[in-house]
Amino acid sequence: MTDPASRPDPAGPTLLPTLPGAAYTSAEVFAREQERIFERVWTCAVHGSDLAEPGQFRTVPVGRESVLITRALDGAVHAFLNVCRHRGARLCVEAAGRTRRTLRCPYHAWTYSLDGSLVAAPNLADAPDVDRSAYGLHRVHVREWLGYVWVCPAASPPSFEETVIGAATERLGDPAAIERYQVAGLRVGRRVSYDVAANWKLLVENFLECYHCPAIHPELVRVLPEFARGYAAQYYVGHGAEFGPDVAGFTVDGSPGVERLPGLAPAQERRYYAITIRPQVFVNLVPDHVILHRMFPVAADRTLVECDWLYLPAVVEAGTDLDRSVELFDRVNRQDFAACERCQPAMASRAYARGGVLVPSEHHLGAFHDWVRRLQA
Numbered sequence: 415m416t417d418p419a420s421r422p423d424p425a426g427p428t429l430l431p432t433l434p435g436a437a438y439t440s441a442e443v444f445a446r447e448q449e450r451i452f453e454r455v456w457t458c459a460v461h462g463s464d465l466a467e468p469g470q471f472r473t474v475p476v477g478r479e480s481v482l483i484t485r486a487l488d489g490a491v492h493a494f495l496n497v498c499r500h501r502g503a504r505l506c507v508e509a510a511g512r513t514r515r516t517l518r519c520p521y522h523a524w525t526y527s528l529d530g531s532l533v534a535a536p537n538l539a540d541a542p543d544v545d546r547s548a549y550g551l552h553r554v555h556v557r558e559w560l561g562y563v564w565v566c567p568a569a570s571p572p573s574f575e576e577t578v579i580g581a582a583t584e585r586l587g588d589p590a591a592i593e594r595y596q597v598a599g600l601r602v603g604r605r606v607s608y609d610v611a612a613n614w615k616l617l618v619e620n621f622l623e624c625y626h627c628p629a630i631h632p633e634l635v636r637v638l639p640e641f642a643r644g645y646a647a648q649y650y651v652g653h654g655a656e657f658g659p660d661v662a663g664f665t666v667d668g669s670p671g672v673e674r675l676p677g678l679a680p681a682q683e684r685r686y687y688a689i690t691i692r693p694q695v696f697v698n699l700v701p702d703h704v705i706l707h708r709m710f711p712v713a714a715d716r717t718l719v720e721c722d723w724l725y726l727p728a729v730v731e732a733g734t735d736l737d738r739s740v741e742l743f744d745r746v747n748r749q750d751f752a753a754c755e756r757c758q759p760a761m762a763s764r765a766y767a768r769g770g771v772l773v774p775s776e777h778h779l780g781a782f783h784d785w786v787r788r789l790q791a
Contacts, residue, residue, distance in 0.1 A: 673729050
């Protein structure tokens with residue numbers, strides 16, 4: 415594989431403009447993004463293990479909506495807008511929970527099955543002309559991939575194959591590449607939640623580039639030495655950053671990790687691959703585990719992030735010490751999020767009102783900005 419530093423830069427020497435500062439601070443811009451981006455594309459909502467048993471439910475923010483996801487008695491996963499059809503009360507206020515058979519609105523006791531059907535309501539028998547089937551919960555489209563439940567509130571969602579699975583194929587250059595990690599069969603070994611005081615686009619931009627890596631990620635650069643040159647793993651299609659010659663595993667000190675994932679191609683054995691699935695998923699692939707971030711923007715200057723470390727089931731079930739492998743990317747996350755929080759206040763400065771510039775190695779951030787502009791137009 416060619417050294418990325420020796421390849422001609424596709425952007426040339428030109429400095430490209432960024433988005434203006436208001437794109438990161440304006441409540442109006444954020445509301446438009448919630449409506450025209452997050453409510454119209456696929457969101458990675460929960461891991462399947464969060465709904466392991468029938469009756470379990472989770473609620474997640476998707477754009478301006480709260481989406482309720484359930485595991486029905488037959489094992490099927492369903493998703494709905496978390497709104498009672500009677501008078502609009504929030505049906506479930508908890509982030510997670512479990513019920514035996516039904517979901518009951520705490521306001522007027524309208525009751526729904528786990529598949530969203532209206533099954534009971536006080537005095538409804540006195541209105542025989544009411545068609546209960548017309549008053550079930552509003553359904554949200556559902557797909558399952560990589561062991562996660564993905565949802566889309568749009569009436570006509572975009573192609574999952576093109577916009578989600580296609581993002582991984584476009585990045586890795588091989589439809590089978592991500593499948594070799596068998597992500598759907600991995601177990602959540604650790605989950606860390608972060609509350610980041612920064613706009614969601616700052617987080618995406620940060621993940622897309624490694625121009626900052628030499629400055630703020632000493633542990634990561636030690637494990638992946640090519641990052642010292644500022645080239646991101648997503649800089650070229652199919653490229654993965656190679657471990658340093660003295661690095662045995664993707665751990666905070668470079669020591670050996672845990673049991674390797676079977677079935678990887680030789681090119682994947684000692685490399686790190688990163689994938690961005692717009693607008694809110696980052697996937698990190700290493701030989702012995704997978705790290706998946708899900709972002710949930712809640713304000714122009716606040717983003718919730720849930721990060722899962724996924725391992726072979728036997729590794730988790732054995733109670734293996736995961737601290738060293740988790741610590742590496744947890745440090746990276748905290749370093750990245752601190753940098754994003756450092757930028758957020760300055761987005762409102764008159765010095766950044768018209769935006770900044772992208773150096774040539776950040777040319778792919780320009781493609782992300784174009785995507786944002788196109789979807790919110």
